[in-house]
Amino acid sequence: MALITPVTQPLTASQAAHLLRRATPGPSAAQIKAFTGLTPAVALARLLADAPVPDAPLDPTTGKTFYDLPFDNTLDGPWRNYLKNWYVGQMVREGVSIRETMTLFWQNHFVSTAATVNDARLIYQQNVLLRKNALGNFRTFVIEITKDPAMLLYLNGNQNVVGSPNENYGRELQELFTIGRGGNYTEDDVKAAARVLTGWNQTGYRNTTTAAITTTFTANRHDATDKKFSAVYGNTIIKGRTGATAGDDELADLVDMILKQNETARFICRKLYRYFINDAITTDIETNFIGPLAQVFIEGKFELKPVLTTLLTSQQFYDTGLIGAVIKSPLQLIVGAFRQFSIALPDPVKDPVNFNNVTNFLNARAREQTQDVMDQPSVFGWAAYYDTGFYQKWISANTLALRAYYTDLFGKGNIKANNITYGPNALAIVKALPTPADPVKLIDDLTANFFAVPLTTAQKDFLIDNVLVPGLPRYEWTDEWKAYLADQSNAKTTAVTTKLNALFLYLFRMAEYQMC
């Protein structure tokens, strides 16, 4: 069976869980149930459906938006932080959709960091652009992001003028955003692309009197001579233009020239493969998956939805050997835990203060686990998606400890705002299982939705005999549970709650919980 052939049979529970774990910021048991039995094609149509645009972030101290205000030097630091918190909050709040997963993919693809850009309003504007194009057309996307004010600042496109071009964007456009390294462009192509891109600028950056932020093109800052590209681009010459539309016209030519190279579609497909399926791209995968997927991309005129549909309905995606074989990113761990137990955040509009408090906590955890949202360490994005070792880059002795710190707080119910606890209610969750009195069935049922990989019998036995009822015969659990059901006094409730909380903390600390 060809790797890219679609699976047409209805999704099993395990396949539905796999799809939702990879395509959304994390599924709840109810969401998995709702997707079980759908065909992959129907499931994808739901995941790709339009979703309402989220409300803009609010300043919790005023309860008002700040993206539409003039720059404020004192407030910009807090605003940036509210924005980042809001962004993490959107991931928690998103419905059963692929949109936030793809918005994050693109934010890590077309990196512009808040710390470097230094103006929260521009980063918000870029985030809106990323979300708008996340499932749209890649050609349009590249053109729009090239002219995006935050991007112009981040990669110095605004300082790229005729006579002394700044090569930064011209290089990264090719190396990171479209065609990739590996002999696909030359140093002279970097210089030629930089000349094509001369003349762009923005207005409103850190402007304390106006809220308007726009992109401008100044013809006399543009290099109007012809730009000759190397043999790898078929010696293309982009005709030098003059006048107000010169910048747009040459940019369109440049993007078309790059997209015409098959390697560009492959480069994006490879990155999507690593993001959604696995980091190991063998010759077989390259030939029989990346190649055909790139063809779908090209034939679909760079529309993203057909590519994502092909990717996420493919035989390869549902290969049992690859299920649970991705190490969770910090956001998949942090946001995923909230979504796994359907923990709702405070309402961002009605209760912006507590919304900000809780999301600020989540954002801080993501940052310390090395996934600082909107603030990648460099233009390459997070190392786990490109560097030697891939997902393993998320894991070190240090980050594992910090992951455990987060899940401990979460599991113990120590994430609180305004006296409300944001964490799983272990007792209620276990009580909702079919046969909680039987320790074997309890562990079977509970762990089925907990992990992306099945536990071994030895592990389940360990959980019963060493974690749930350490050193006691198993029937002690059944007795305790029945006693609790018969008399839900404090003492009896505490007896089972203590054991279940310890069990939950242990489950969160297991290596298997790090898998997605």
Add this chain to the structure above:
Amino acid sequence: MNRRNFLQHTAAGLLPVFLGGYGARAYGQQSPMLEALAKLADLNDRVLVLVQLSGGNDGLNMVIPLDQMGQYNTLRANIALPEAKVLKLNNNLTTGLHTSMTGLQSLYNEGKLSIVHSVSYPAPNFSHFRASDIWFTGANANQTLTTGWAGRYLDQEYPGYPDKFPTADMPDPLAVQISYIASTALLGPVQSMAIAIQNPDTFAQLVGDKVSIDGGGDTSTPAGKQIAFIRQQQISSVQYAGQLKTAATKGKNLATYPTGNTLADQLKIVARLIHGGLRTKVYYVSIGGFDTHANQVNTTDTTTGQHANLMKQVSDGIKSFMDDLKMLGIDDRVAGMTFSEFGRRAISNASYGTDHGAAAPLFAFGNAVKRQVIGKNPDLKDLDNNNIKIQTDYRQVYAAFLSDFLGEKSTIVDGVLGKAFDKSLIFQQLILANEPQPMALRLFPNPAVDDVVLEADAFGAGVSAVNVADATGRRLSVPVSILSPTGLGMSVRELPVGAYFVSVETLDKQRLTARMLVAR
């Protein structure tokens, strides 16, 4: 064969020898002393510190060619440092340092800093990503390697990591990076050879003592492999957490470090861990922000701005670190180097910045540094597409650290680096025509407790005498044995605590000396 295997191999066939009139005691094949000596060979107590300047450092504004200020100003008028503000160096009229590098200026003047000019590799790459990988892995420009150069070195020294570690002889992490994650430079054949920690005080508390259960699942599947990896990381961190905590508690800082300097913060932890007794061989610290495409200087004063701040952090950080090591009495054991994935274009751009370039200078620091300058200022009239041409291959610098500083055998160094590179002469004394070549005698561990190893290539000619004298000049009898053609074992367990002079004479009339401390 690594050094440990070599010694174990040699020890097995050892016969009693007589040296310089001292009767070496006859040791049997299973002698505890020989076993101890074989292990001691790994306890060479030197420590390497790698300092990464991430983003591509503008070397031409860090090390300034005072002999070419005209051309320097022509190439980069808008960011050029005024000649009067360039820091001058003792006995060096042609080269100066960035205005804000006063710390490194004084290290240079004390003979503890070496400037290695124009370091790069053939066909340099201009991508941050790829160029960093080349420096991390020690690859050629057209070659992809999946392990780091320091990782391969550690794998040679400590084969079997992580499964067979920690051991009684190496209870500590092989490498420590003060960071959230470990660099590719430290990646070994199985996994990273480093433990990444942020704060040694809270690390143990965070890690806890629970290691999740291994249910014996299939570790050959993609998921199984990742789970095994995570479990191994959990095990390593739990195992090493206690050692790190002990060292952090025991260790001290005596110097004052600057505040608001991320590099200094990291080096401060490193000094404390070394002083606290960790046997860790490699420490790794880093500082970012060097990708200065725009506004690298303030337009009103080119000696200030982004790059000046970075230069100051690097200089102050390393200076306070070296001061601290000296006050702690461990400065002889430590040396380090700075590196960045590439230098920047010699010609500046209109946005007061510089685009990606090629060769750049780097610094080696430590008491072991013997030469202050390797190579010469780049010729600013002989550029390659406005890029500075290579004088030293970056692997020649690695080779110098591995062989001359860490004492690694040349066959192993060649293996780690993929082929034989001529060592950069950072740690070798300048040889004058009228001066006999001083010989390197390596003695470790120092301070000594019971057994020490003496190593020198000159032993190859044959050893005629080994003399040990105490501070009053009194000669003392100590048992000596031959471990290898270039290694001697010496028992000092009968010697009282104190300072001694050790001298070794060879059959070709060379005399090598070292100072030894016995402490218990």
